[in-house]
Amino acid sequence: MPSFSAYLACAIILYIIGLYCLVTKRNLIRLIMGMEILVNAAHINFIALSAYWVPGFIDPLARSIVMISIGLAGCVGAVLLSFTVYAYRHYGTLDVRRMRELRG
Amino acid sequence: MFTPIIDSLLIFSIITPIIGFFTKKKSSCLICGVVSIGGYIVSMAYLLHLLPQIFRNPIRIPVKASLVSTSIIIDVPGSLMSLLALALGLFVTIYSIRFMERDSGTPLYYSLILAMITGIVGASYSGDLFTLFIFWELMCITSYVLVGFRRNVKESVEAAIKYMLMSGVGSATILFGMSLLYGLTGTLNLPRIALSLKAGEGGPWLYTSLGMLITGFGIKAAIVPLHVWVPDAYAAAPSPISAVIAGASTELAVFVICKLLFFIFPAIKVSWIEFFAAFAVLNMILGNIAGLLQSDVKRMLAYSSVAHIGYIFIGIAAGTKLGLTAALLHIFNHGLMKALAFLCIGAIIYRIGARNLEDLAGVGRKMPITSTAFTIAVLGLIGMPPLNGFISKLILFMSCLDSGMLWLGILLIIFSAVSTGYYIRILKALIAAPRNEKFNDVKEAPILILIPICCLAFLVILLGIWPDLILRFAEESSLWLMEVERYV
Numbered sequence: 357m358p359s360f361s362a363y364l365a366c367a368i369i370l371y372i373i374g375l376y377c378l379v380t381k382r383n384l385i386r387l388i389m390g391m392e393i394l395v396n397a398a399h400i401n402f403i404a405l406s407a408y409w410v411p412g413f414i415d416p417l418a419r420s421i422v423m424i425s426i427g428l429a430g431c432v433g434a435v436l437l438s439f440t441v442y443a444y445r446h447y448g449t450l451d452v453r454r455m456r457e458l459r460g
Numbered sequence: 461m462f463t464p465i466i467d468s469l470l471i472f473s474i475i476t477p478i479i480g481f482f483t484k485k486k487s488s489c490l491i492c493g494v495v496s497i498g499g500y501i502v503s504m505a506y507l508l509h510l511l512p513q514i515f516r517n518p519i520r521i522p523v524k525a526s527l528v529s530t531s532i533i534i535d536v537p538g539s540l541m542s543l544l545a546l547a548l549g550l551f552v553t554i555y556s557i558r559f560m561e562r563d564s565g566t567p568l569y570y571s572l573i574l575a576m577i578t579g580i581v582g583a584s585y586s587g588d589l590f591t592l593f594i595f596w597e598l599m600c601i602t603s604y605v606l607v608g609f610r611r612n613v614k615e616s617v618e619a620a621i622k623y624m625l626m627s628g629v630g631s632a633t634i635l636f637g638m639s640l641l642y643g644l645t646g647t648l649n650l651p652r653i654a655l656s657l658k659a660g661e662g663g664p665w666l667y668t669s670l671g672m673l674i675t676g677f678g679i680k681a682a683i684v685p686l687h688v689w690v691p692d693a694y695a696a697a698p699s700p701i702s703a704v705i706a707g708a709s710t711e712l713a714v715f716v717i718c719k720l721l722f723f724i725f726p727a728i729k730v731s732w733i734e735f736f737a738a739f740a741v742l743n744m745i746l747g748n749i750a751g752l753l754q755s756d757v758k759r760m761l762a763y764s765s766v767a768h769i770g771y772i773f774i775g776i777a778a779g780t781k782l783g784l785t786a787a788l789l790h791i792f793n794h795g796l797m798k799a800l801a802f803l804c805i806g807a808i809i810y811r812i813g814a815r816n817l818e819d820l821a822g823v824g825r826k827m828p829i830t831s832t833a834f835t836i837a838v839l840g841l842i843g844m845p846p847l848n849g850f851i852s853k854l855i856l857f858m859s860c861l862d863s864g865m866l867w868l869g870i871l872l873i874i875f876s877a878v879s880t881g882y883y884i885r886i887l888k889a890l891i892a893a894p895r896n897e898k899f900n901d902v903k904e905a906p907i908l909i910l911i912p913i914c915c916l917a918f919l920v921i922l923l924g925i926w927p928d929l930i931l932r933f934a935e936e937s938s939l940w941l942m943e944v945e946r947y948v
Contacts, residue, residue: 367636367639371636374632375629378625378629384621387625391625391628391629391632394628394629394632394633394636395631395632395635397632397636398632398635398636398638398639399635401636401639401640401643402635402639402642405639405640405642405643406642408643409646415646417590417648418639418642420590421590421593421648424594425593425597425635428594428597428601428631431597431601432597432600432601432604432624432628432631435601435604435605435624436604436621436624436625436628439604439608439611439617439620439621439624440621442608442611442617443617443618443621446614446617446618447614452621452625455618455621
């Protein structure tokens with residue numbers, strides 16, 4: 357069984373991957389995927405930490421927050437994807453760097 | 461479920477679209493608007509009824525059906541914030557009955573505003589991080605949809621996407637910070653976290669968690685490197701939505717930052733005081749200088765919002781009880797003033813459909829009540845003596861003197877003077893410009909738009925000449941936030 361710090365390292369690496377994806381990618385769909393990776397990093401951290409305090413006991417509080425947060429991430433993803441459809445209709449592309457009507 | 465304050469908003473948010481489904485399309489905007497006003501009035505009446513009791517003792521609403529105990533604490537600081545949110549929600553709903561009558565899907569619009577106010581009220585009353593996060597996300601998701609509500613307009617879709625991408629990263633960062641805090645203390649309950657952190661020393665993980673929470677909430681609060689969504693979203697959203705986001709949702713983010721800093725992290729106060737002093741200066745510089753360069757009035761007001769967040773951070777950087785009082789007072793006053801300014805510019809957009817300074821020149825003569833109210837809002841934002849902006853800026857300055865940060869106080873005065881530059885430009889375009897031929901058939905805004913504008917203008921003047929009540933409220937709030945032991 358991997359140690360606790362392995363889970364923490366995994367969560368932090370996932371977080372960095374998500375940030376990297378958000379900074380470098382230009383396609384809106386990929387940006388949405390990057391955001392989901394970010395949220396999942398936090399979920400893994402929560403679950404890993406819930407088993408950290410008392411050996412053999414897993415705190416249900418962390419699980420409930422993770423489950424609700426998965427639902428919320430789904431909502432955010434749905435709203436973002438629906439706006440992606442509208443953006444595609446207006447701009448004819450999913451490249452975020454071409455969406456530059458607003459400036460200043 | 462929780463408490464009638466939150467429940468009534470939630471219930472009305474569910475029944476409004478159902479009623480809208482059964483009414484004719486032509487009258488649904490009026491009927492659903494009136495129904496959703498009911499939700500705010502019930503909720504506000506109950507809050508005002510509870511207020512004397514709240515001042516004596518916070519009311520706990522434990523939801524202890526299972527092992528998972530979440531809690532809502534109805535306390536004084538939360539009441540300050542939710543009074544602001546409920547008042548703005550009520551005014552904005554009255555305003556939207558005429559403003560949104562040309563749009564489709566208005567029943568959903570009212571339902572989304574109600575849900576957003578529910579999120580703000582719930583997050584300001586939250587007693588643990590779990591509840592805080594859920595209500596925070598409720599507010600975020602509804603505000604994304606509201607910013608992009610006119611989905612056939614190119615710029616509003618673009619602004620919504622920018623806003624969503626940045627704010628989504630913020631929410632994920634908040635969740636990560638919360639998980640670290642949970643790992644450090646083993647609980648999510650705010651008073652218990654505060655007590656268990658008070659004893660221990662601040663390790664590197666505590667600083668990481670603090671940094672992540674500040675970054676996450678700071679995206680919503682428009683701390684300077686993270687403010688890029690603000691001008692786009694405020695300019696592209698419908699004006700009532702700009703008013704409620706600038707007046708309540710950004711203020712909630714600052715309020716939550718205050719609550720976390722003074723409630724959970726007072727042990728490592730030395731490290732965050734200097735940080736916030738630096739960001740106050742950055743916010744003031746960027747907000748005021750960028751405001752000078754704009755020609756779009758809504759973008760100008762958005763940058764002035766960034767600058768005002770800087771003024772609030774001065775109160776946080778002072779770190780004393782007086783500083784926190786000033787910060788909370790300016791949160792309340794700035795919410796009222798900025799909402800008033802956005803509603804007035806919305807009334808002008810409703811009549812002439814333009815928001816560039818050159819296109820507005822001279823319209824003030826044709827819309828005297830709106831432009832008078834706009835003048836009151838702008839003078840309040842500058843900090844003219846009989847208005848509420850003056851009171852809170854004065855107390856911010858006093859708190860700087862009190863904690864030996866005279867340079868910050870002097871910067872506050874200098875940048876208030878700089879900001880006058882662009883506020884006066886708006887006033888000059890509105891009032892001083894000569895009569896323009898093309899506005900000959902422009903009329904004063906309709907009465908339903910004027911009612912909320914006049915109420916807010918009255919509040920801005922009233923809280924300026926008679927600040928005792930709100931000042932006592934803010935003082936009591938800061939007392940509650942500074943003394944964790946009172947919650948246990």
